[in-house]
Amino acid sequence: MNPSRVSQAAVQTRWWRAGRYVVQDGAIRPKGATTWYEPWATYQDLWAKAERWSIASELVELVRKLEGTHSDENLERGALTPEGEALVLGWCERFGLLGLLPHRALTIIEPPLVVASQSRARENVVGVRVGWRVGGTWLNDVVRYPEYRSRVGRNLPRRGTLVVNAGTLPKPHVVWQDLFEGFAKAVDLHAALRPFFPGLDQADRDKGQYPLPFEQRFVRFYSEPVAAFCTAARQLARLVDESRDVEERKTNRRALVAGVNPDEVTEEAGVHRWRWASPSLLGTLATMVILDNVASCPMGVCAWDKCGRVFARRQPRQKFCCDTHRNTASVSRFRHAEREPTKPSRTSRRKKAKR
Numbered sequence: 001m002n003p004s005r006v007s008q009a010a011v012q013t014r015w016w017r018a019g020r021y022v023v024q025d026g027a028i029r030p031k032g033a034t035t036w037y038e039p040w041a042t043y044q045d046l047w048a049k050a051e052r053w054s055i056a057s058e059l060v061e062l063v064r065k066l067e068g069t070h071s072d073e074n075l076e077r078g079a080l081t082p083e084g085e086a087l088v089l090g091w092c093e094r095f096g097l098l099g100l101l102p103h104r105a106l107t108i109i110e111p112p113l114v115v116a117s118q119s120r121a122r123e124n125v126v127g128v129r130v131g132w133r134v135g136g137t138w139l140n141d142v143v144r145y146p147e148y149r150s151r152v153g154r155n156l157p158r159r160g161t162l163v164v165n166a167g168t169l170p171k172p173h174v175v176w177q178d179l180f181e182g183f184a185k186a187v188d189l190h191a192a193l194r195p196f197f198p199g200l201d202q203a204d205r206d207k208g209q210y211p212l213p214f215e216q217r218f219v220r221f222y223s224e225p226v227a228a229f230c231t232a233a234r235q236l237a238r239l240v241d242e243s244r245d246v247e248e249r250k251t252n253r254r255a256l257v258a259g260v261n262p263d264e265v266t267e268e269a270g271v272h273r274w275r276w277a278s279p280s281l282l283g284t285l286a287t288m289v290i291l292d293n294v295a296s297c298p299m300g301v302c303a304w305d306k307c308g309r310v311f312a313r314r315q316p317r318q319k320f321c322c323d324t325h326r327n328t329a330s331v332s333r334f335r336h337a338e339r340e341p342t343k344p345s346r347t348s349r350r351k352k353a354k355r
C-alpha cells in the first residue's frame, strides 16, 4: 500500500455539510456548495469555554423532539410531518449527514472493469475498485489482476468497459456492519449502496461504479434515506437514555465507535491537541458522548418542563442545564404550590415562615 495514502487517510477528522438539504423520494439530498468543518475543534472550544453542550447533545435533542411528535412506526419508515422534516433538514444544514454508509460498510468491492488498455500489446488491464474502512477513515484503490489480462484482453474494447464474465475475479459486494450489535455480513452491492446515491448518473449506477468514501464524487452525491437517518439518530440518543439496560447500551456504544481512531494535531508553538479520526459523523458523535460521560458525568435532560435541553452534567445529581432554569423551575413550583395549599412544598413552607 502506498504510504502517502495512509498518512493522508489519518487526517479524516473533518466533516462536510452542503449549503442546503432537501427531502426527495424519501432521502435527504444535498444541494449547493459543500463546506468542510472540524467537529472536534467545535467540541474542544466549547469545553474550554465550559459550555456544557456538544454537537451530540443537539442530535439527542432532535431525537427527543421527533419522538415526541411521531409514532415509532412512522420514525422507522421515515414518514415525518412537515415540521419533523424541517427539524431534520435544519440539523443537517448545520452539521451535515450522519455518514451511515461509510460508518456501516467495512469493504466495498465494485464490478471488474478495464482500467487500462495497451493497444500496442493488444491487451487490456482488468481491475476492481475496492474501498476498505480502516482505523478512522477509508482507503480506496484499484486492485489490478494481471493474470486476468492475458486471458480476456483482446475481447475488451476500452477503458471503463465492464468485464461481464468475470470468472475468478471477486464478486461485487459490500461487507455491511450492523448498527446495533456490530456483526458483519456480505450484501449485494446495489442493495447496499443505491439508496445513498439517488442523484448519481443512471449509467454509473447500472455499472455499479458508485463513488467510494470520500472521493469528490462521493461528497457531491452522498444522500441519506430519512428512515436510516432517524434510526441511527435514535440509536445515538439511546446511549444517554438512563432508563435503558446498561449492558445493551455498552454493546450499542461499541458498535457506534468501532471505526474511530485516535489522532493528534500539532498547532503553532508545538502545542499538541488530541482529536479522533472517524469514518462518519455518527462515530464522532458517539465518541463525544463517551468523552462527556468520562470527563464529567453522564448527559442529562434539563428538568424544567419548558427547556428539556440535553446537557453535560457538572455533578451526578444535576437536574437543570443552568442556574437560571433551576431558579425558574423552583419559582414555578412555588407558585404551583401556592395554588394548591393542601400540599405545601418544603420551599413554600420556608418562604412563608420568612414573611
Ligand SMILES: [Zn+2]
Pocket (backbone or CB within 6 Å): 302, 303, 304, 307, 308, 309, 320, 321, 322, 325
Ligand atoms: Zn434548561
